[in-house]
Amino acid sequence: MTQLDLPSAPLVTWPASYATDPGLCLEEIVRPYGSTATVSFIDADGSRDSVTYDVLARRIATAAARLRGAGVRVGDPVAMTLTNDLPAVVAALGVWAAGGTLVSLPPSPRRGRELHAERFGAVLAAMDCRFHLTAPDDPGPLTDRLRAVPIGGLQGEERVSDPEPDIPRTALVQFTSGSVGTPKGVAIRADTFAGHTKMISRCFDLDPVRDRVATWLPLYHDLGFVCFFGSALYSRTGQVHTDPRTFVLNPAHWLTMLAEEGATISGAPNFGFRLASRVPYPDKLDLSRMRCCLNAAERVLWSDVVDFHRVAGPLGFAWEAIMPAYGLAEGTVGVSCTPRGRGPVEGPGGHVSLGPALPGARYQLRGDETPATLLISGQWLLEGYWTAAGFEPRQEDPFDTNDAAFTHDGELYVIGRRTEVASISGHNVFAEDVEAGALRAGGPSLLGCAAFKHSATDGGERFALVLEISPRTAKSAPELARTVRAAVSDLLGTRVAPLLVVQQGVIPRTTSGKPRRPALREAVLSDGLPARRILAELS
Known part of the structure; x- marks a missing residue:
């Protein structure tokens, strides 16, 4: 079955028992004696370090x-x-x-x-x-x-x-992905971490005999450590992790690793799916064992999901294995997720459903507008933040995520950050909308991009846009800039300015790969980007 012939999805919820059933405490989780399943790490040079859980x-x-x-x-x-x-x-x-x-x-x-x-x-x-x-x-x-x-x-x-x-009581302090500028350490209780990893292992239906988890995600980020490493550790399921640089340098490595390891569970941010869809693979690559593959940590684009499956599907990667999801460090990691075995759903406005709330998590919307402010509550919320000023206990319940979202057929759709939205010709445009339009128009040479809101000289609001390409395609930069600006203008009714084309790696990013918009805004508007790495510019 492909994304083209899926029937309309019925209202689905995750079983509440995945969160409420008794499980291991963290003291038991970190003592996996007796298990013969393996934990493996593959270095950038291909060397492997493996041990059994015992x-x-x-x-x-x-x-x-x-x-x-x-x-x-x-x-x-x-x-x-x-x-x-x-x-x-x-x-x-x-x-x-x-x-x-x-x-x-x-x-x-x-x-x-x-x-x-x-x-x-x-x-x-x-x-x-x-x-x-x-x-x-x-x-x-x-x-x-x-x-x-x-x-x-x-x-x-x-x-x-x-x-x-x-x-x-506080087992983990994990810094939010936007903490590079102003560090905020999210304090997670021991029982919260244990219960959350148990819940994720149930949602994946992890079976040590059948399953193998494999990712390139960094373990200093919550998606890599809590979601994948933590759930596999909880269930004593075999797992393999590779150096994130291997994917950055060679996007084909991800799917190749999944095939070589016989992996059944994996995941990546949306940009991982996009980059993996742009490289060739051997015809005999077998991805038929894949059951669950999260697409999380940034806005999920329908075109990228379809492009990914167009490449991976013929290699046996089932459409139903792709699971768009939403989460944040303040919720330990997971808030909502596409039900296992269903596949992605395209909803209103071409947005991708991020599924119903995960067991133990709840979300609600505040405000009459659409999209509205997304609030979360439930069992998995942070205790508070550690900052330079000391510990700040969580005051809000529900917790304000600063994201804008809507719901449809009981499922969550997250549009973007509320701080990066501008009113254009009477309708709201998010920075993520600008980036999505740019990625669709830019083609394979566009490796990444970031938009940010700023004040125009006429007193109104507009977006600036920075496009990243390889130095090898520098000659195409002026034409790419013109093509993308025209496409975004036609799509959203707004003229992005300035628009810069830069070498890959110039855009400052968070630990999860998201653009650090405030830092980029300051660099662009103060002429702080290195001139030798700017390949084209439209004012």
Whole structure:
């Protein structure tokens, strides 16, 4: 069955029992003794590091004992950047086994490390965080007040008595994807994390005998760590993770890995589906085992989903395996998701349904306009935020997501951020609308884009647009700029200005790959982009 002959979808809800049934606590989750399923990590050079869950449990116990020996006590926050490799995972889970709170930091940028250290260091100081687990390529602890504990020194399989302190009430502090500018650490309770990963494992219907989870998503982001790694760990299902750079450098690697690993569960942001649809694959690639593949973390475009299936479908990738979803760190990770085994649904205005609320989650709309303000509530909400000013308990219930959305046939459709919407000729246009129009018009040479709202010289509002292409296609930049501007104008009735075509990598992005619009706005309007990387410009 393809997307062209699917019948209208009946109203579907996820079983509430997926959230309410008893399950493992976090202390049990991080002690997977006895399981022979494997956890594997594939480095950028193709080398593989694999262990069974039983061996992983022994390594976690060793790491916990060494952390306790280093001075970590129950309730201590311990910071680290959770990279896609086995030593980092052992260290992170060792923090929990030692009774600590895991503080998951985004990686330091190649440029501006001092500012990054200053901003995140202020939050860690407010938390009274004293420990920073460092990788071999780290220049040292993030700030002078932190004690560096090398991740390599936590590795081993010693026969140690497994420390069994209770994990503190706050188990995880994960920074929101927009935290690069103003860090906000989302505090997640231990029972919330455990219940959420149980719920996701039930929604995926994970079976250790049948299933294998495989992704390239970074583990320092909630989609990679909580949704995929966490649910597989909970259910003791085999899993494999690769370095995110492998996908960036070669988008064909994702589907190739799924076939080689016999994967049944995976996922990516929408841009992953788009890039994967633009590269060739061997005819004998077999993707018929895929059952569940989330499309989440940014707006899902129907054209990208269709293009992806046009390429992956002939290789056995079922349309029904694609599951558009919505979530955010403040909801632990998941809020809504397309029902398993149904496939994507195109709704009003060509928008893609993000499914009904997940078990234990609820959403509602505030306001009479359409789209309206999206609010969420339920079992999976954050405790509060850690900032440089200290801990800020969550005050709102329901929680305001700052997203604009509507519902149709009982399912959620998220349009964009309320801070990036402008009134154009009497109707609202979102930055995501501009980007969607640009991506449709730009063709395969357009690798990414970002729009932002600003004040025009006539006092009104308009959008600027930045397009990213490969330096190899630089000669096409002027024509691409004109084509995209005309297409967006015809589609939305607004003239984007300025419009820049730049080399890939110029647009500042969050840890999940979303455009950092405020930073881009400042750079473009203050002529802060590097001139040598601007390939074309329309004022």
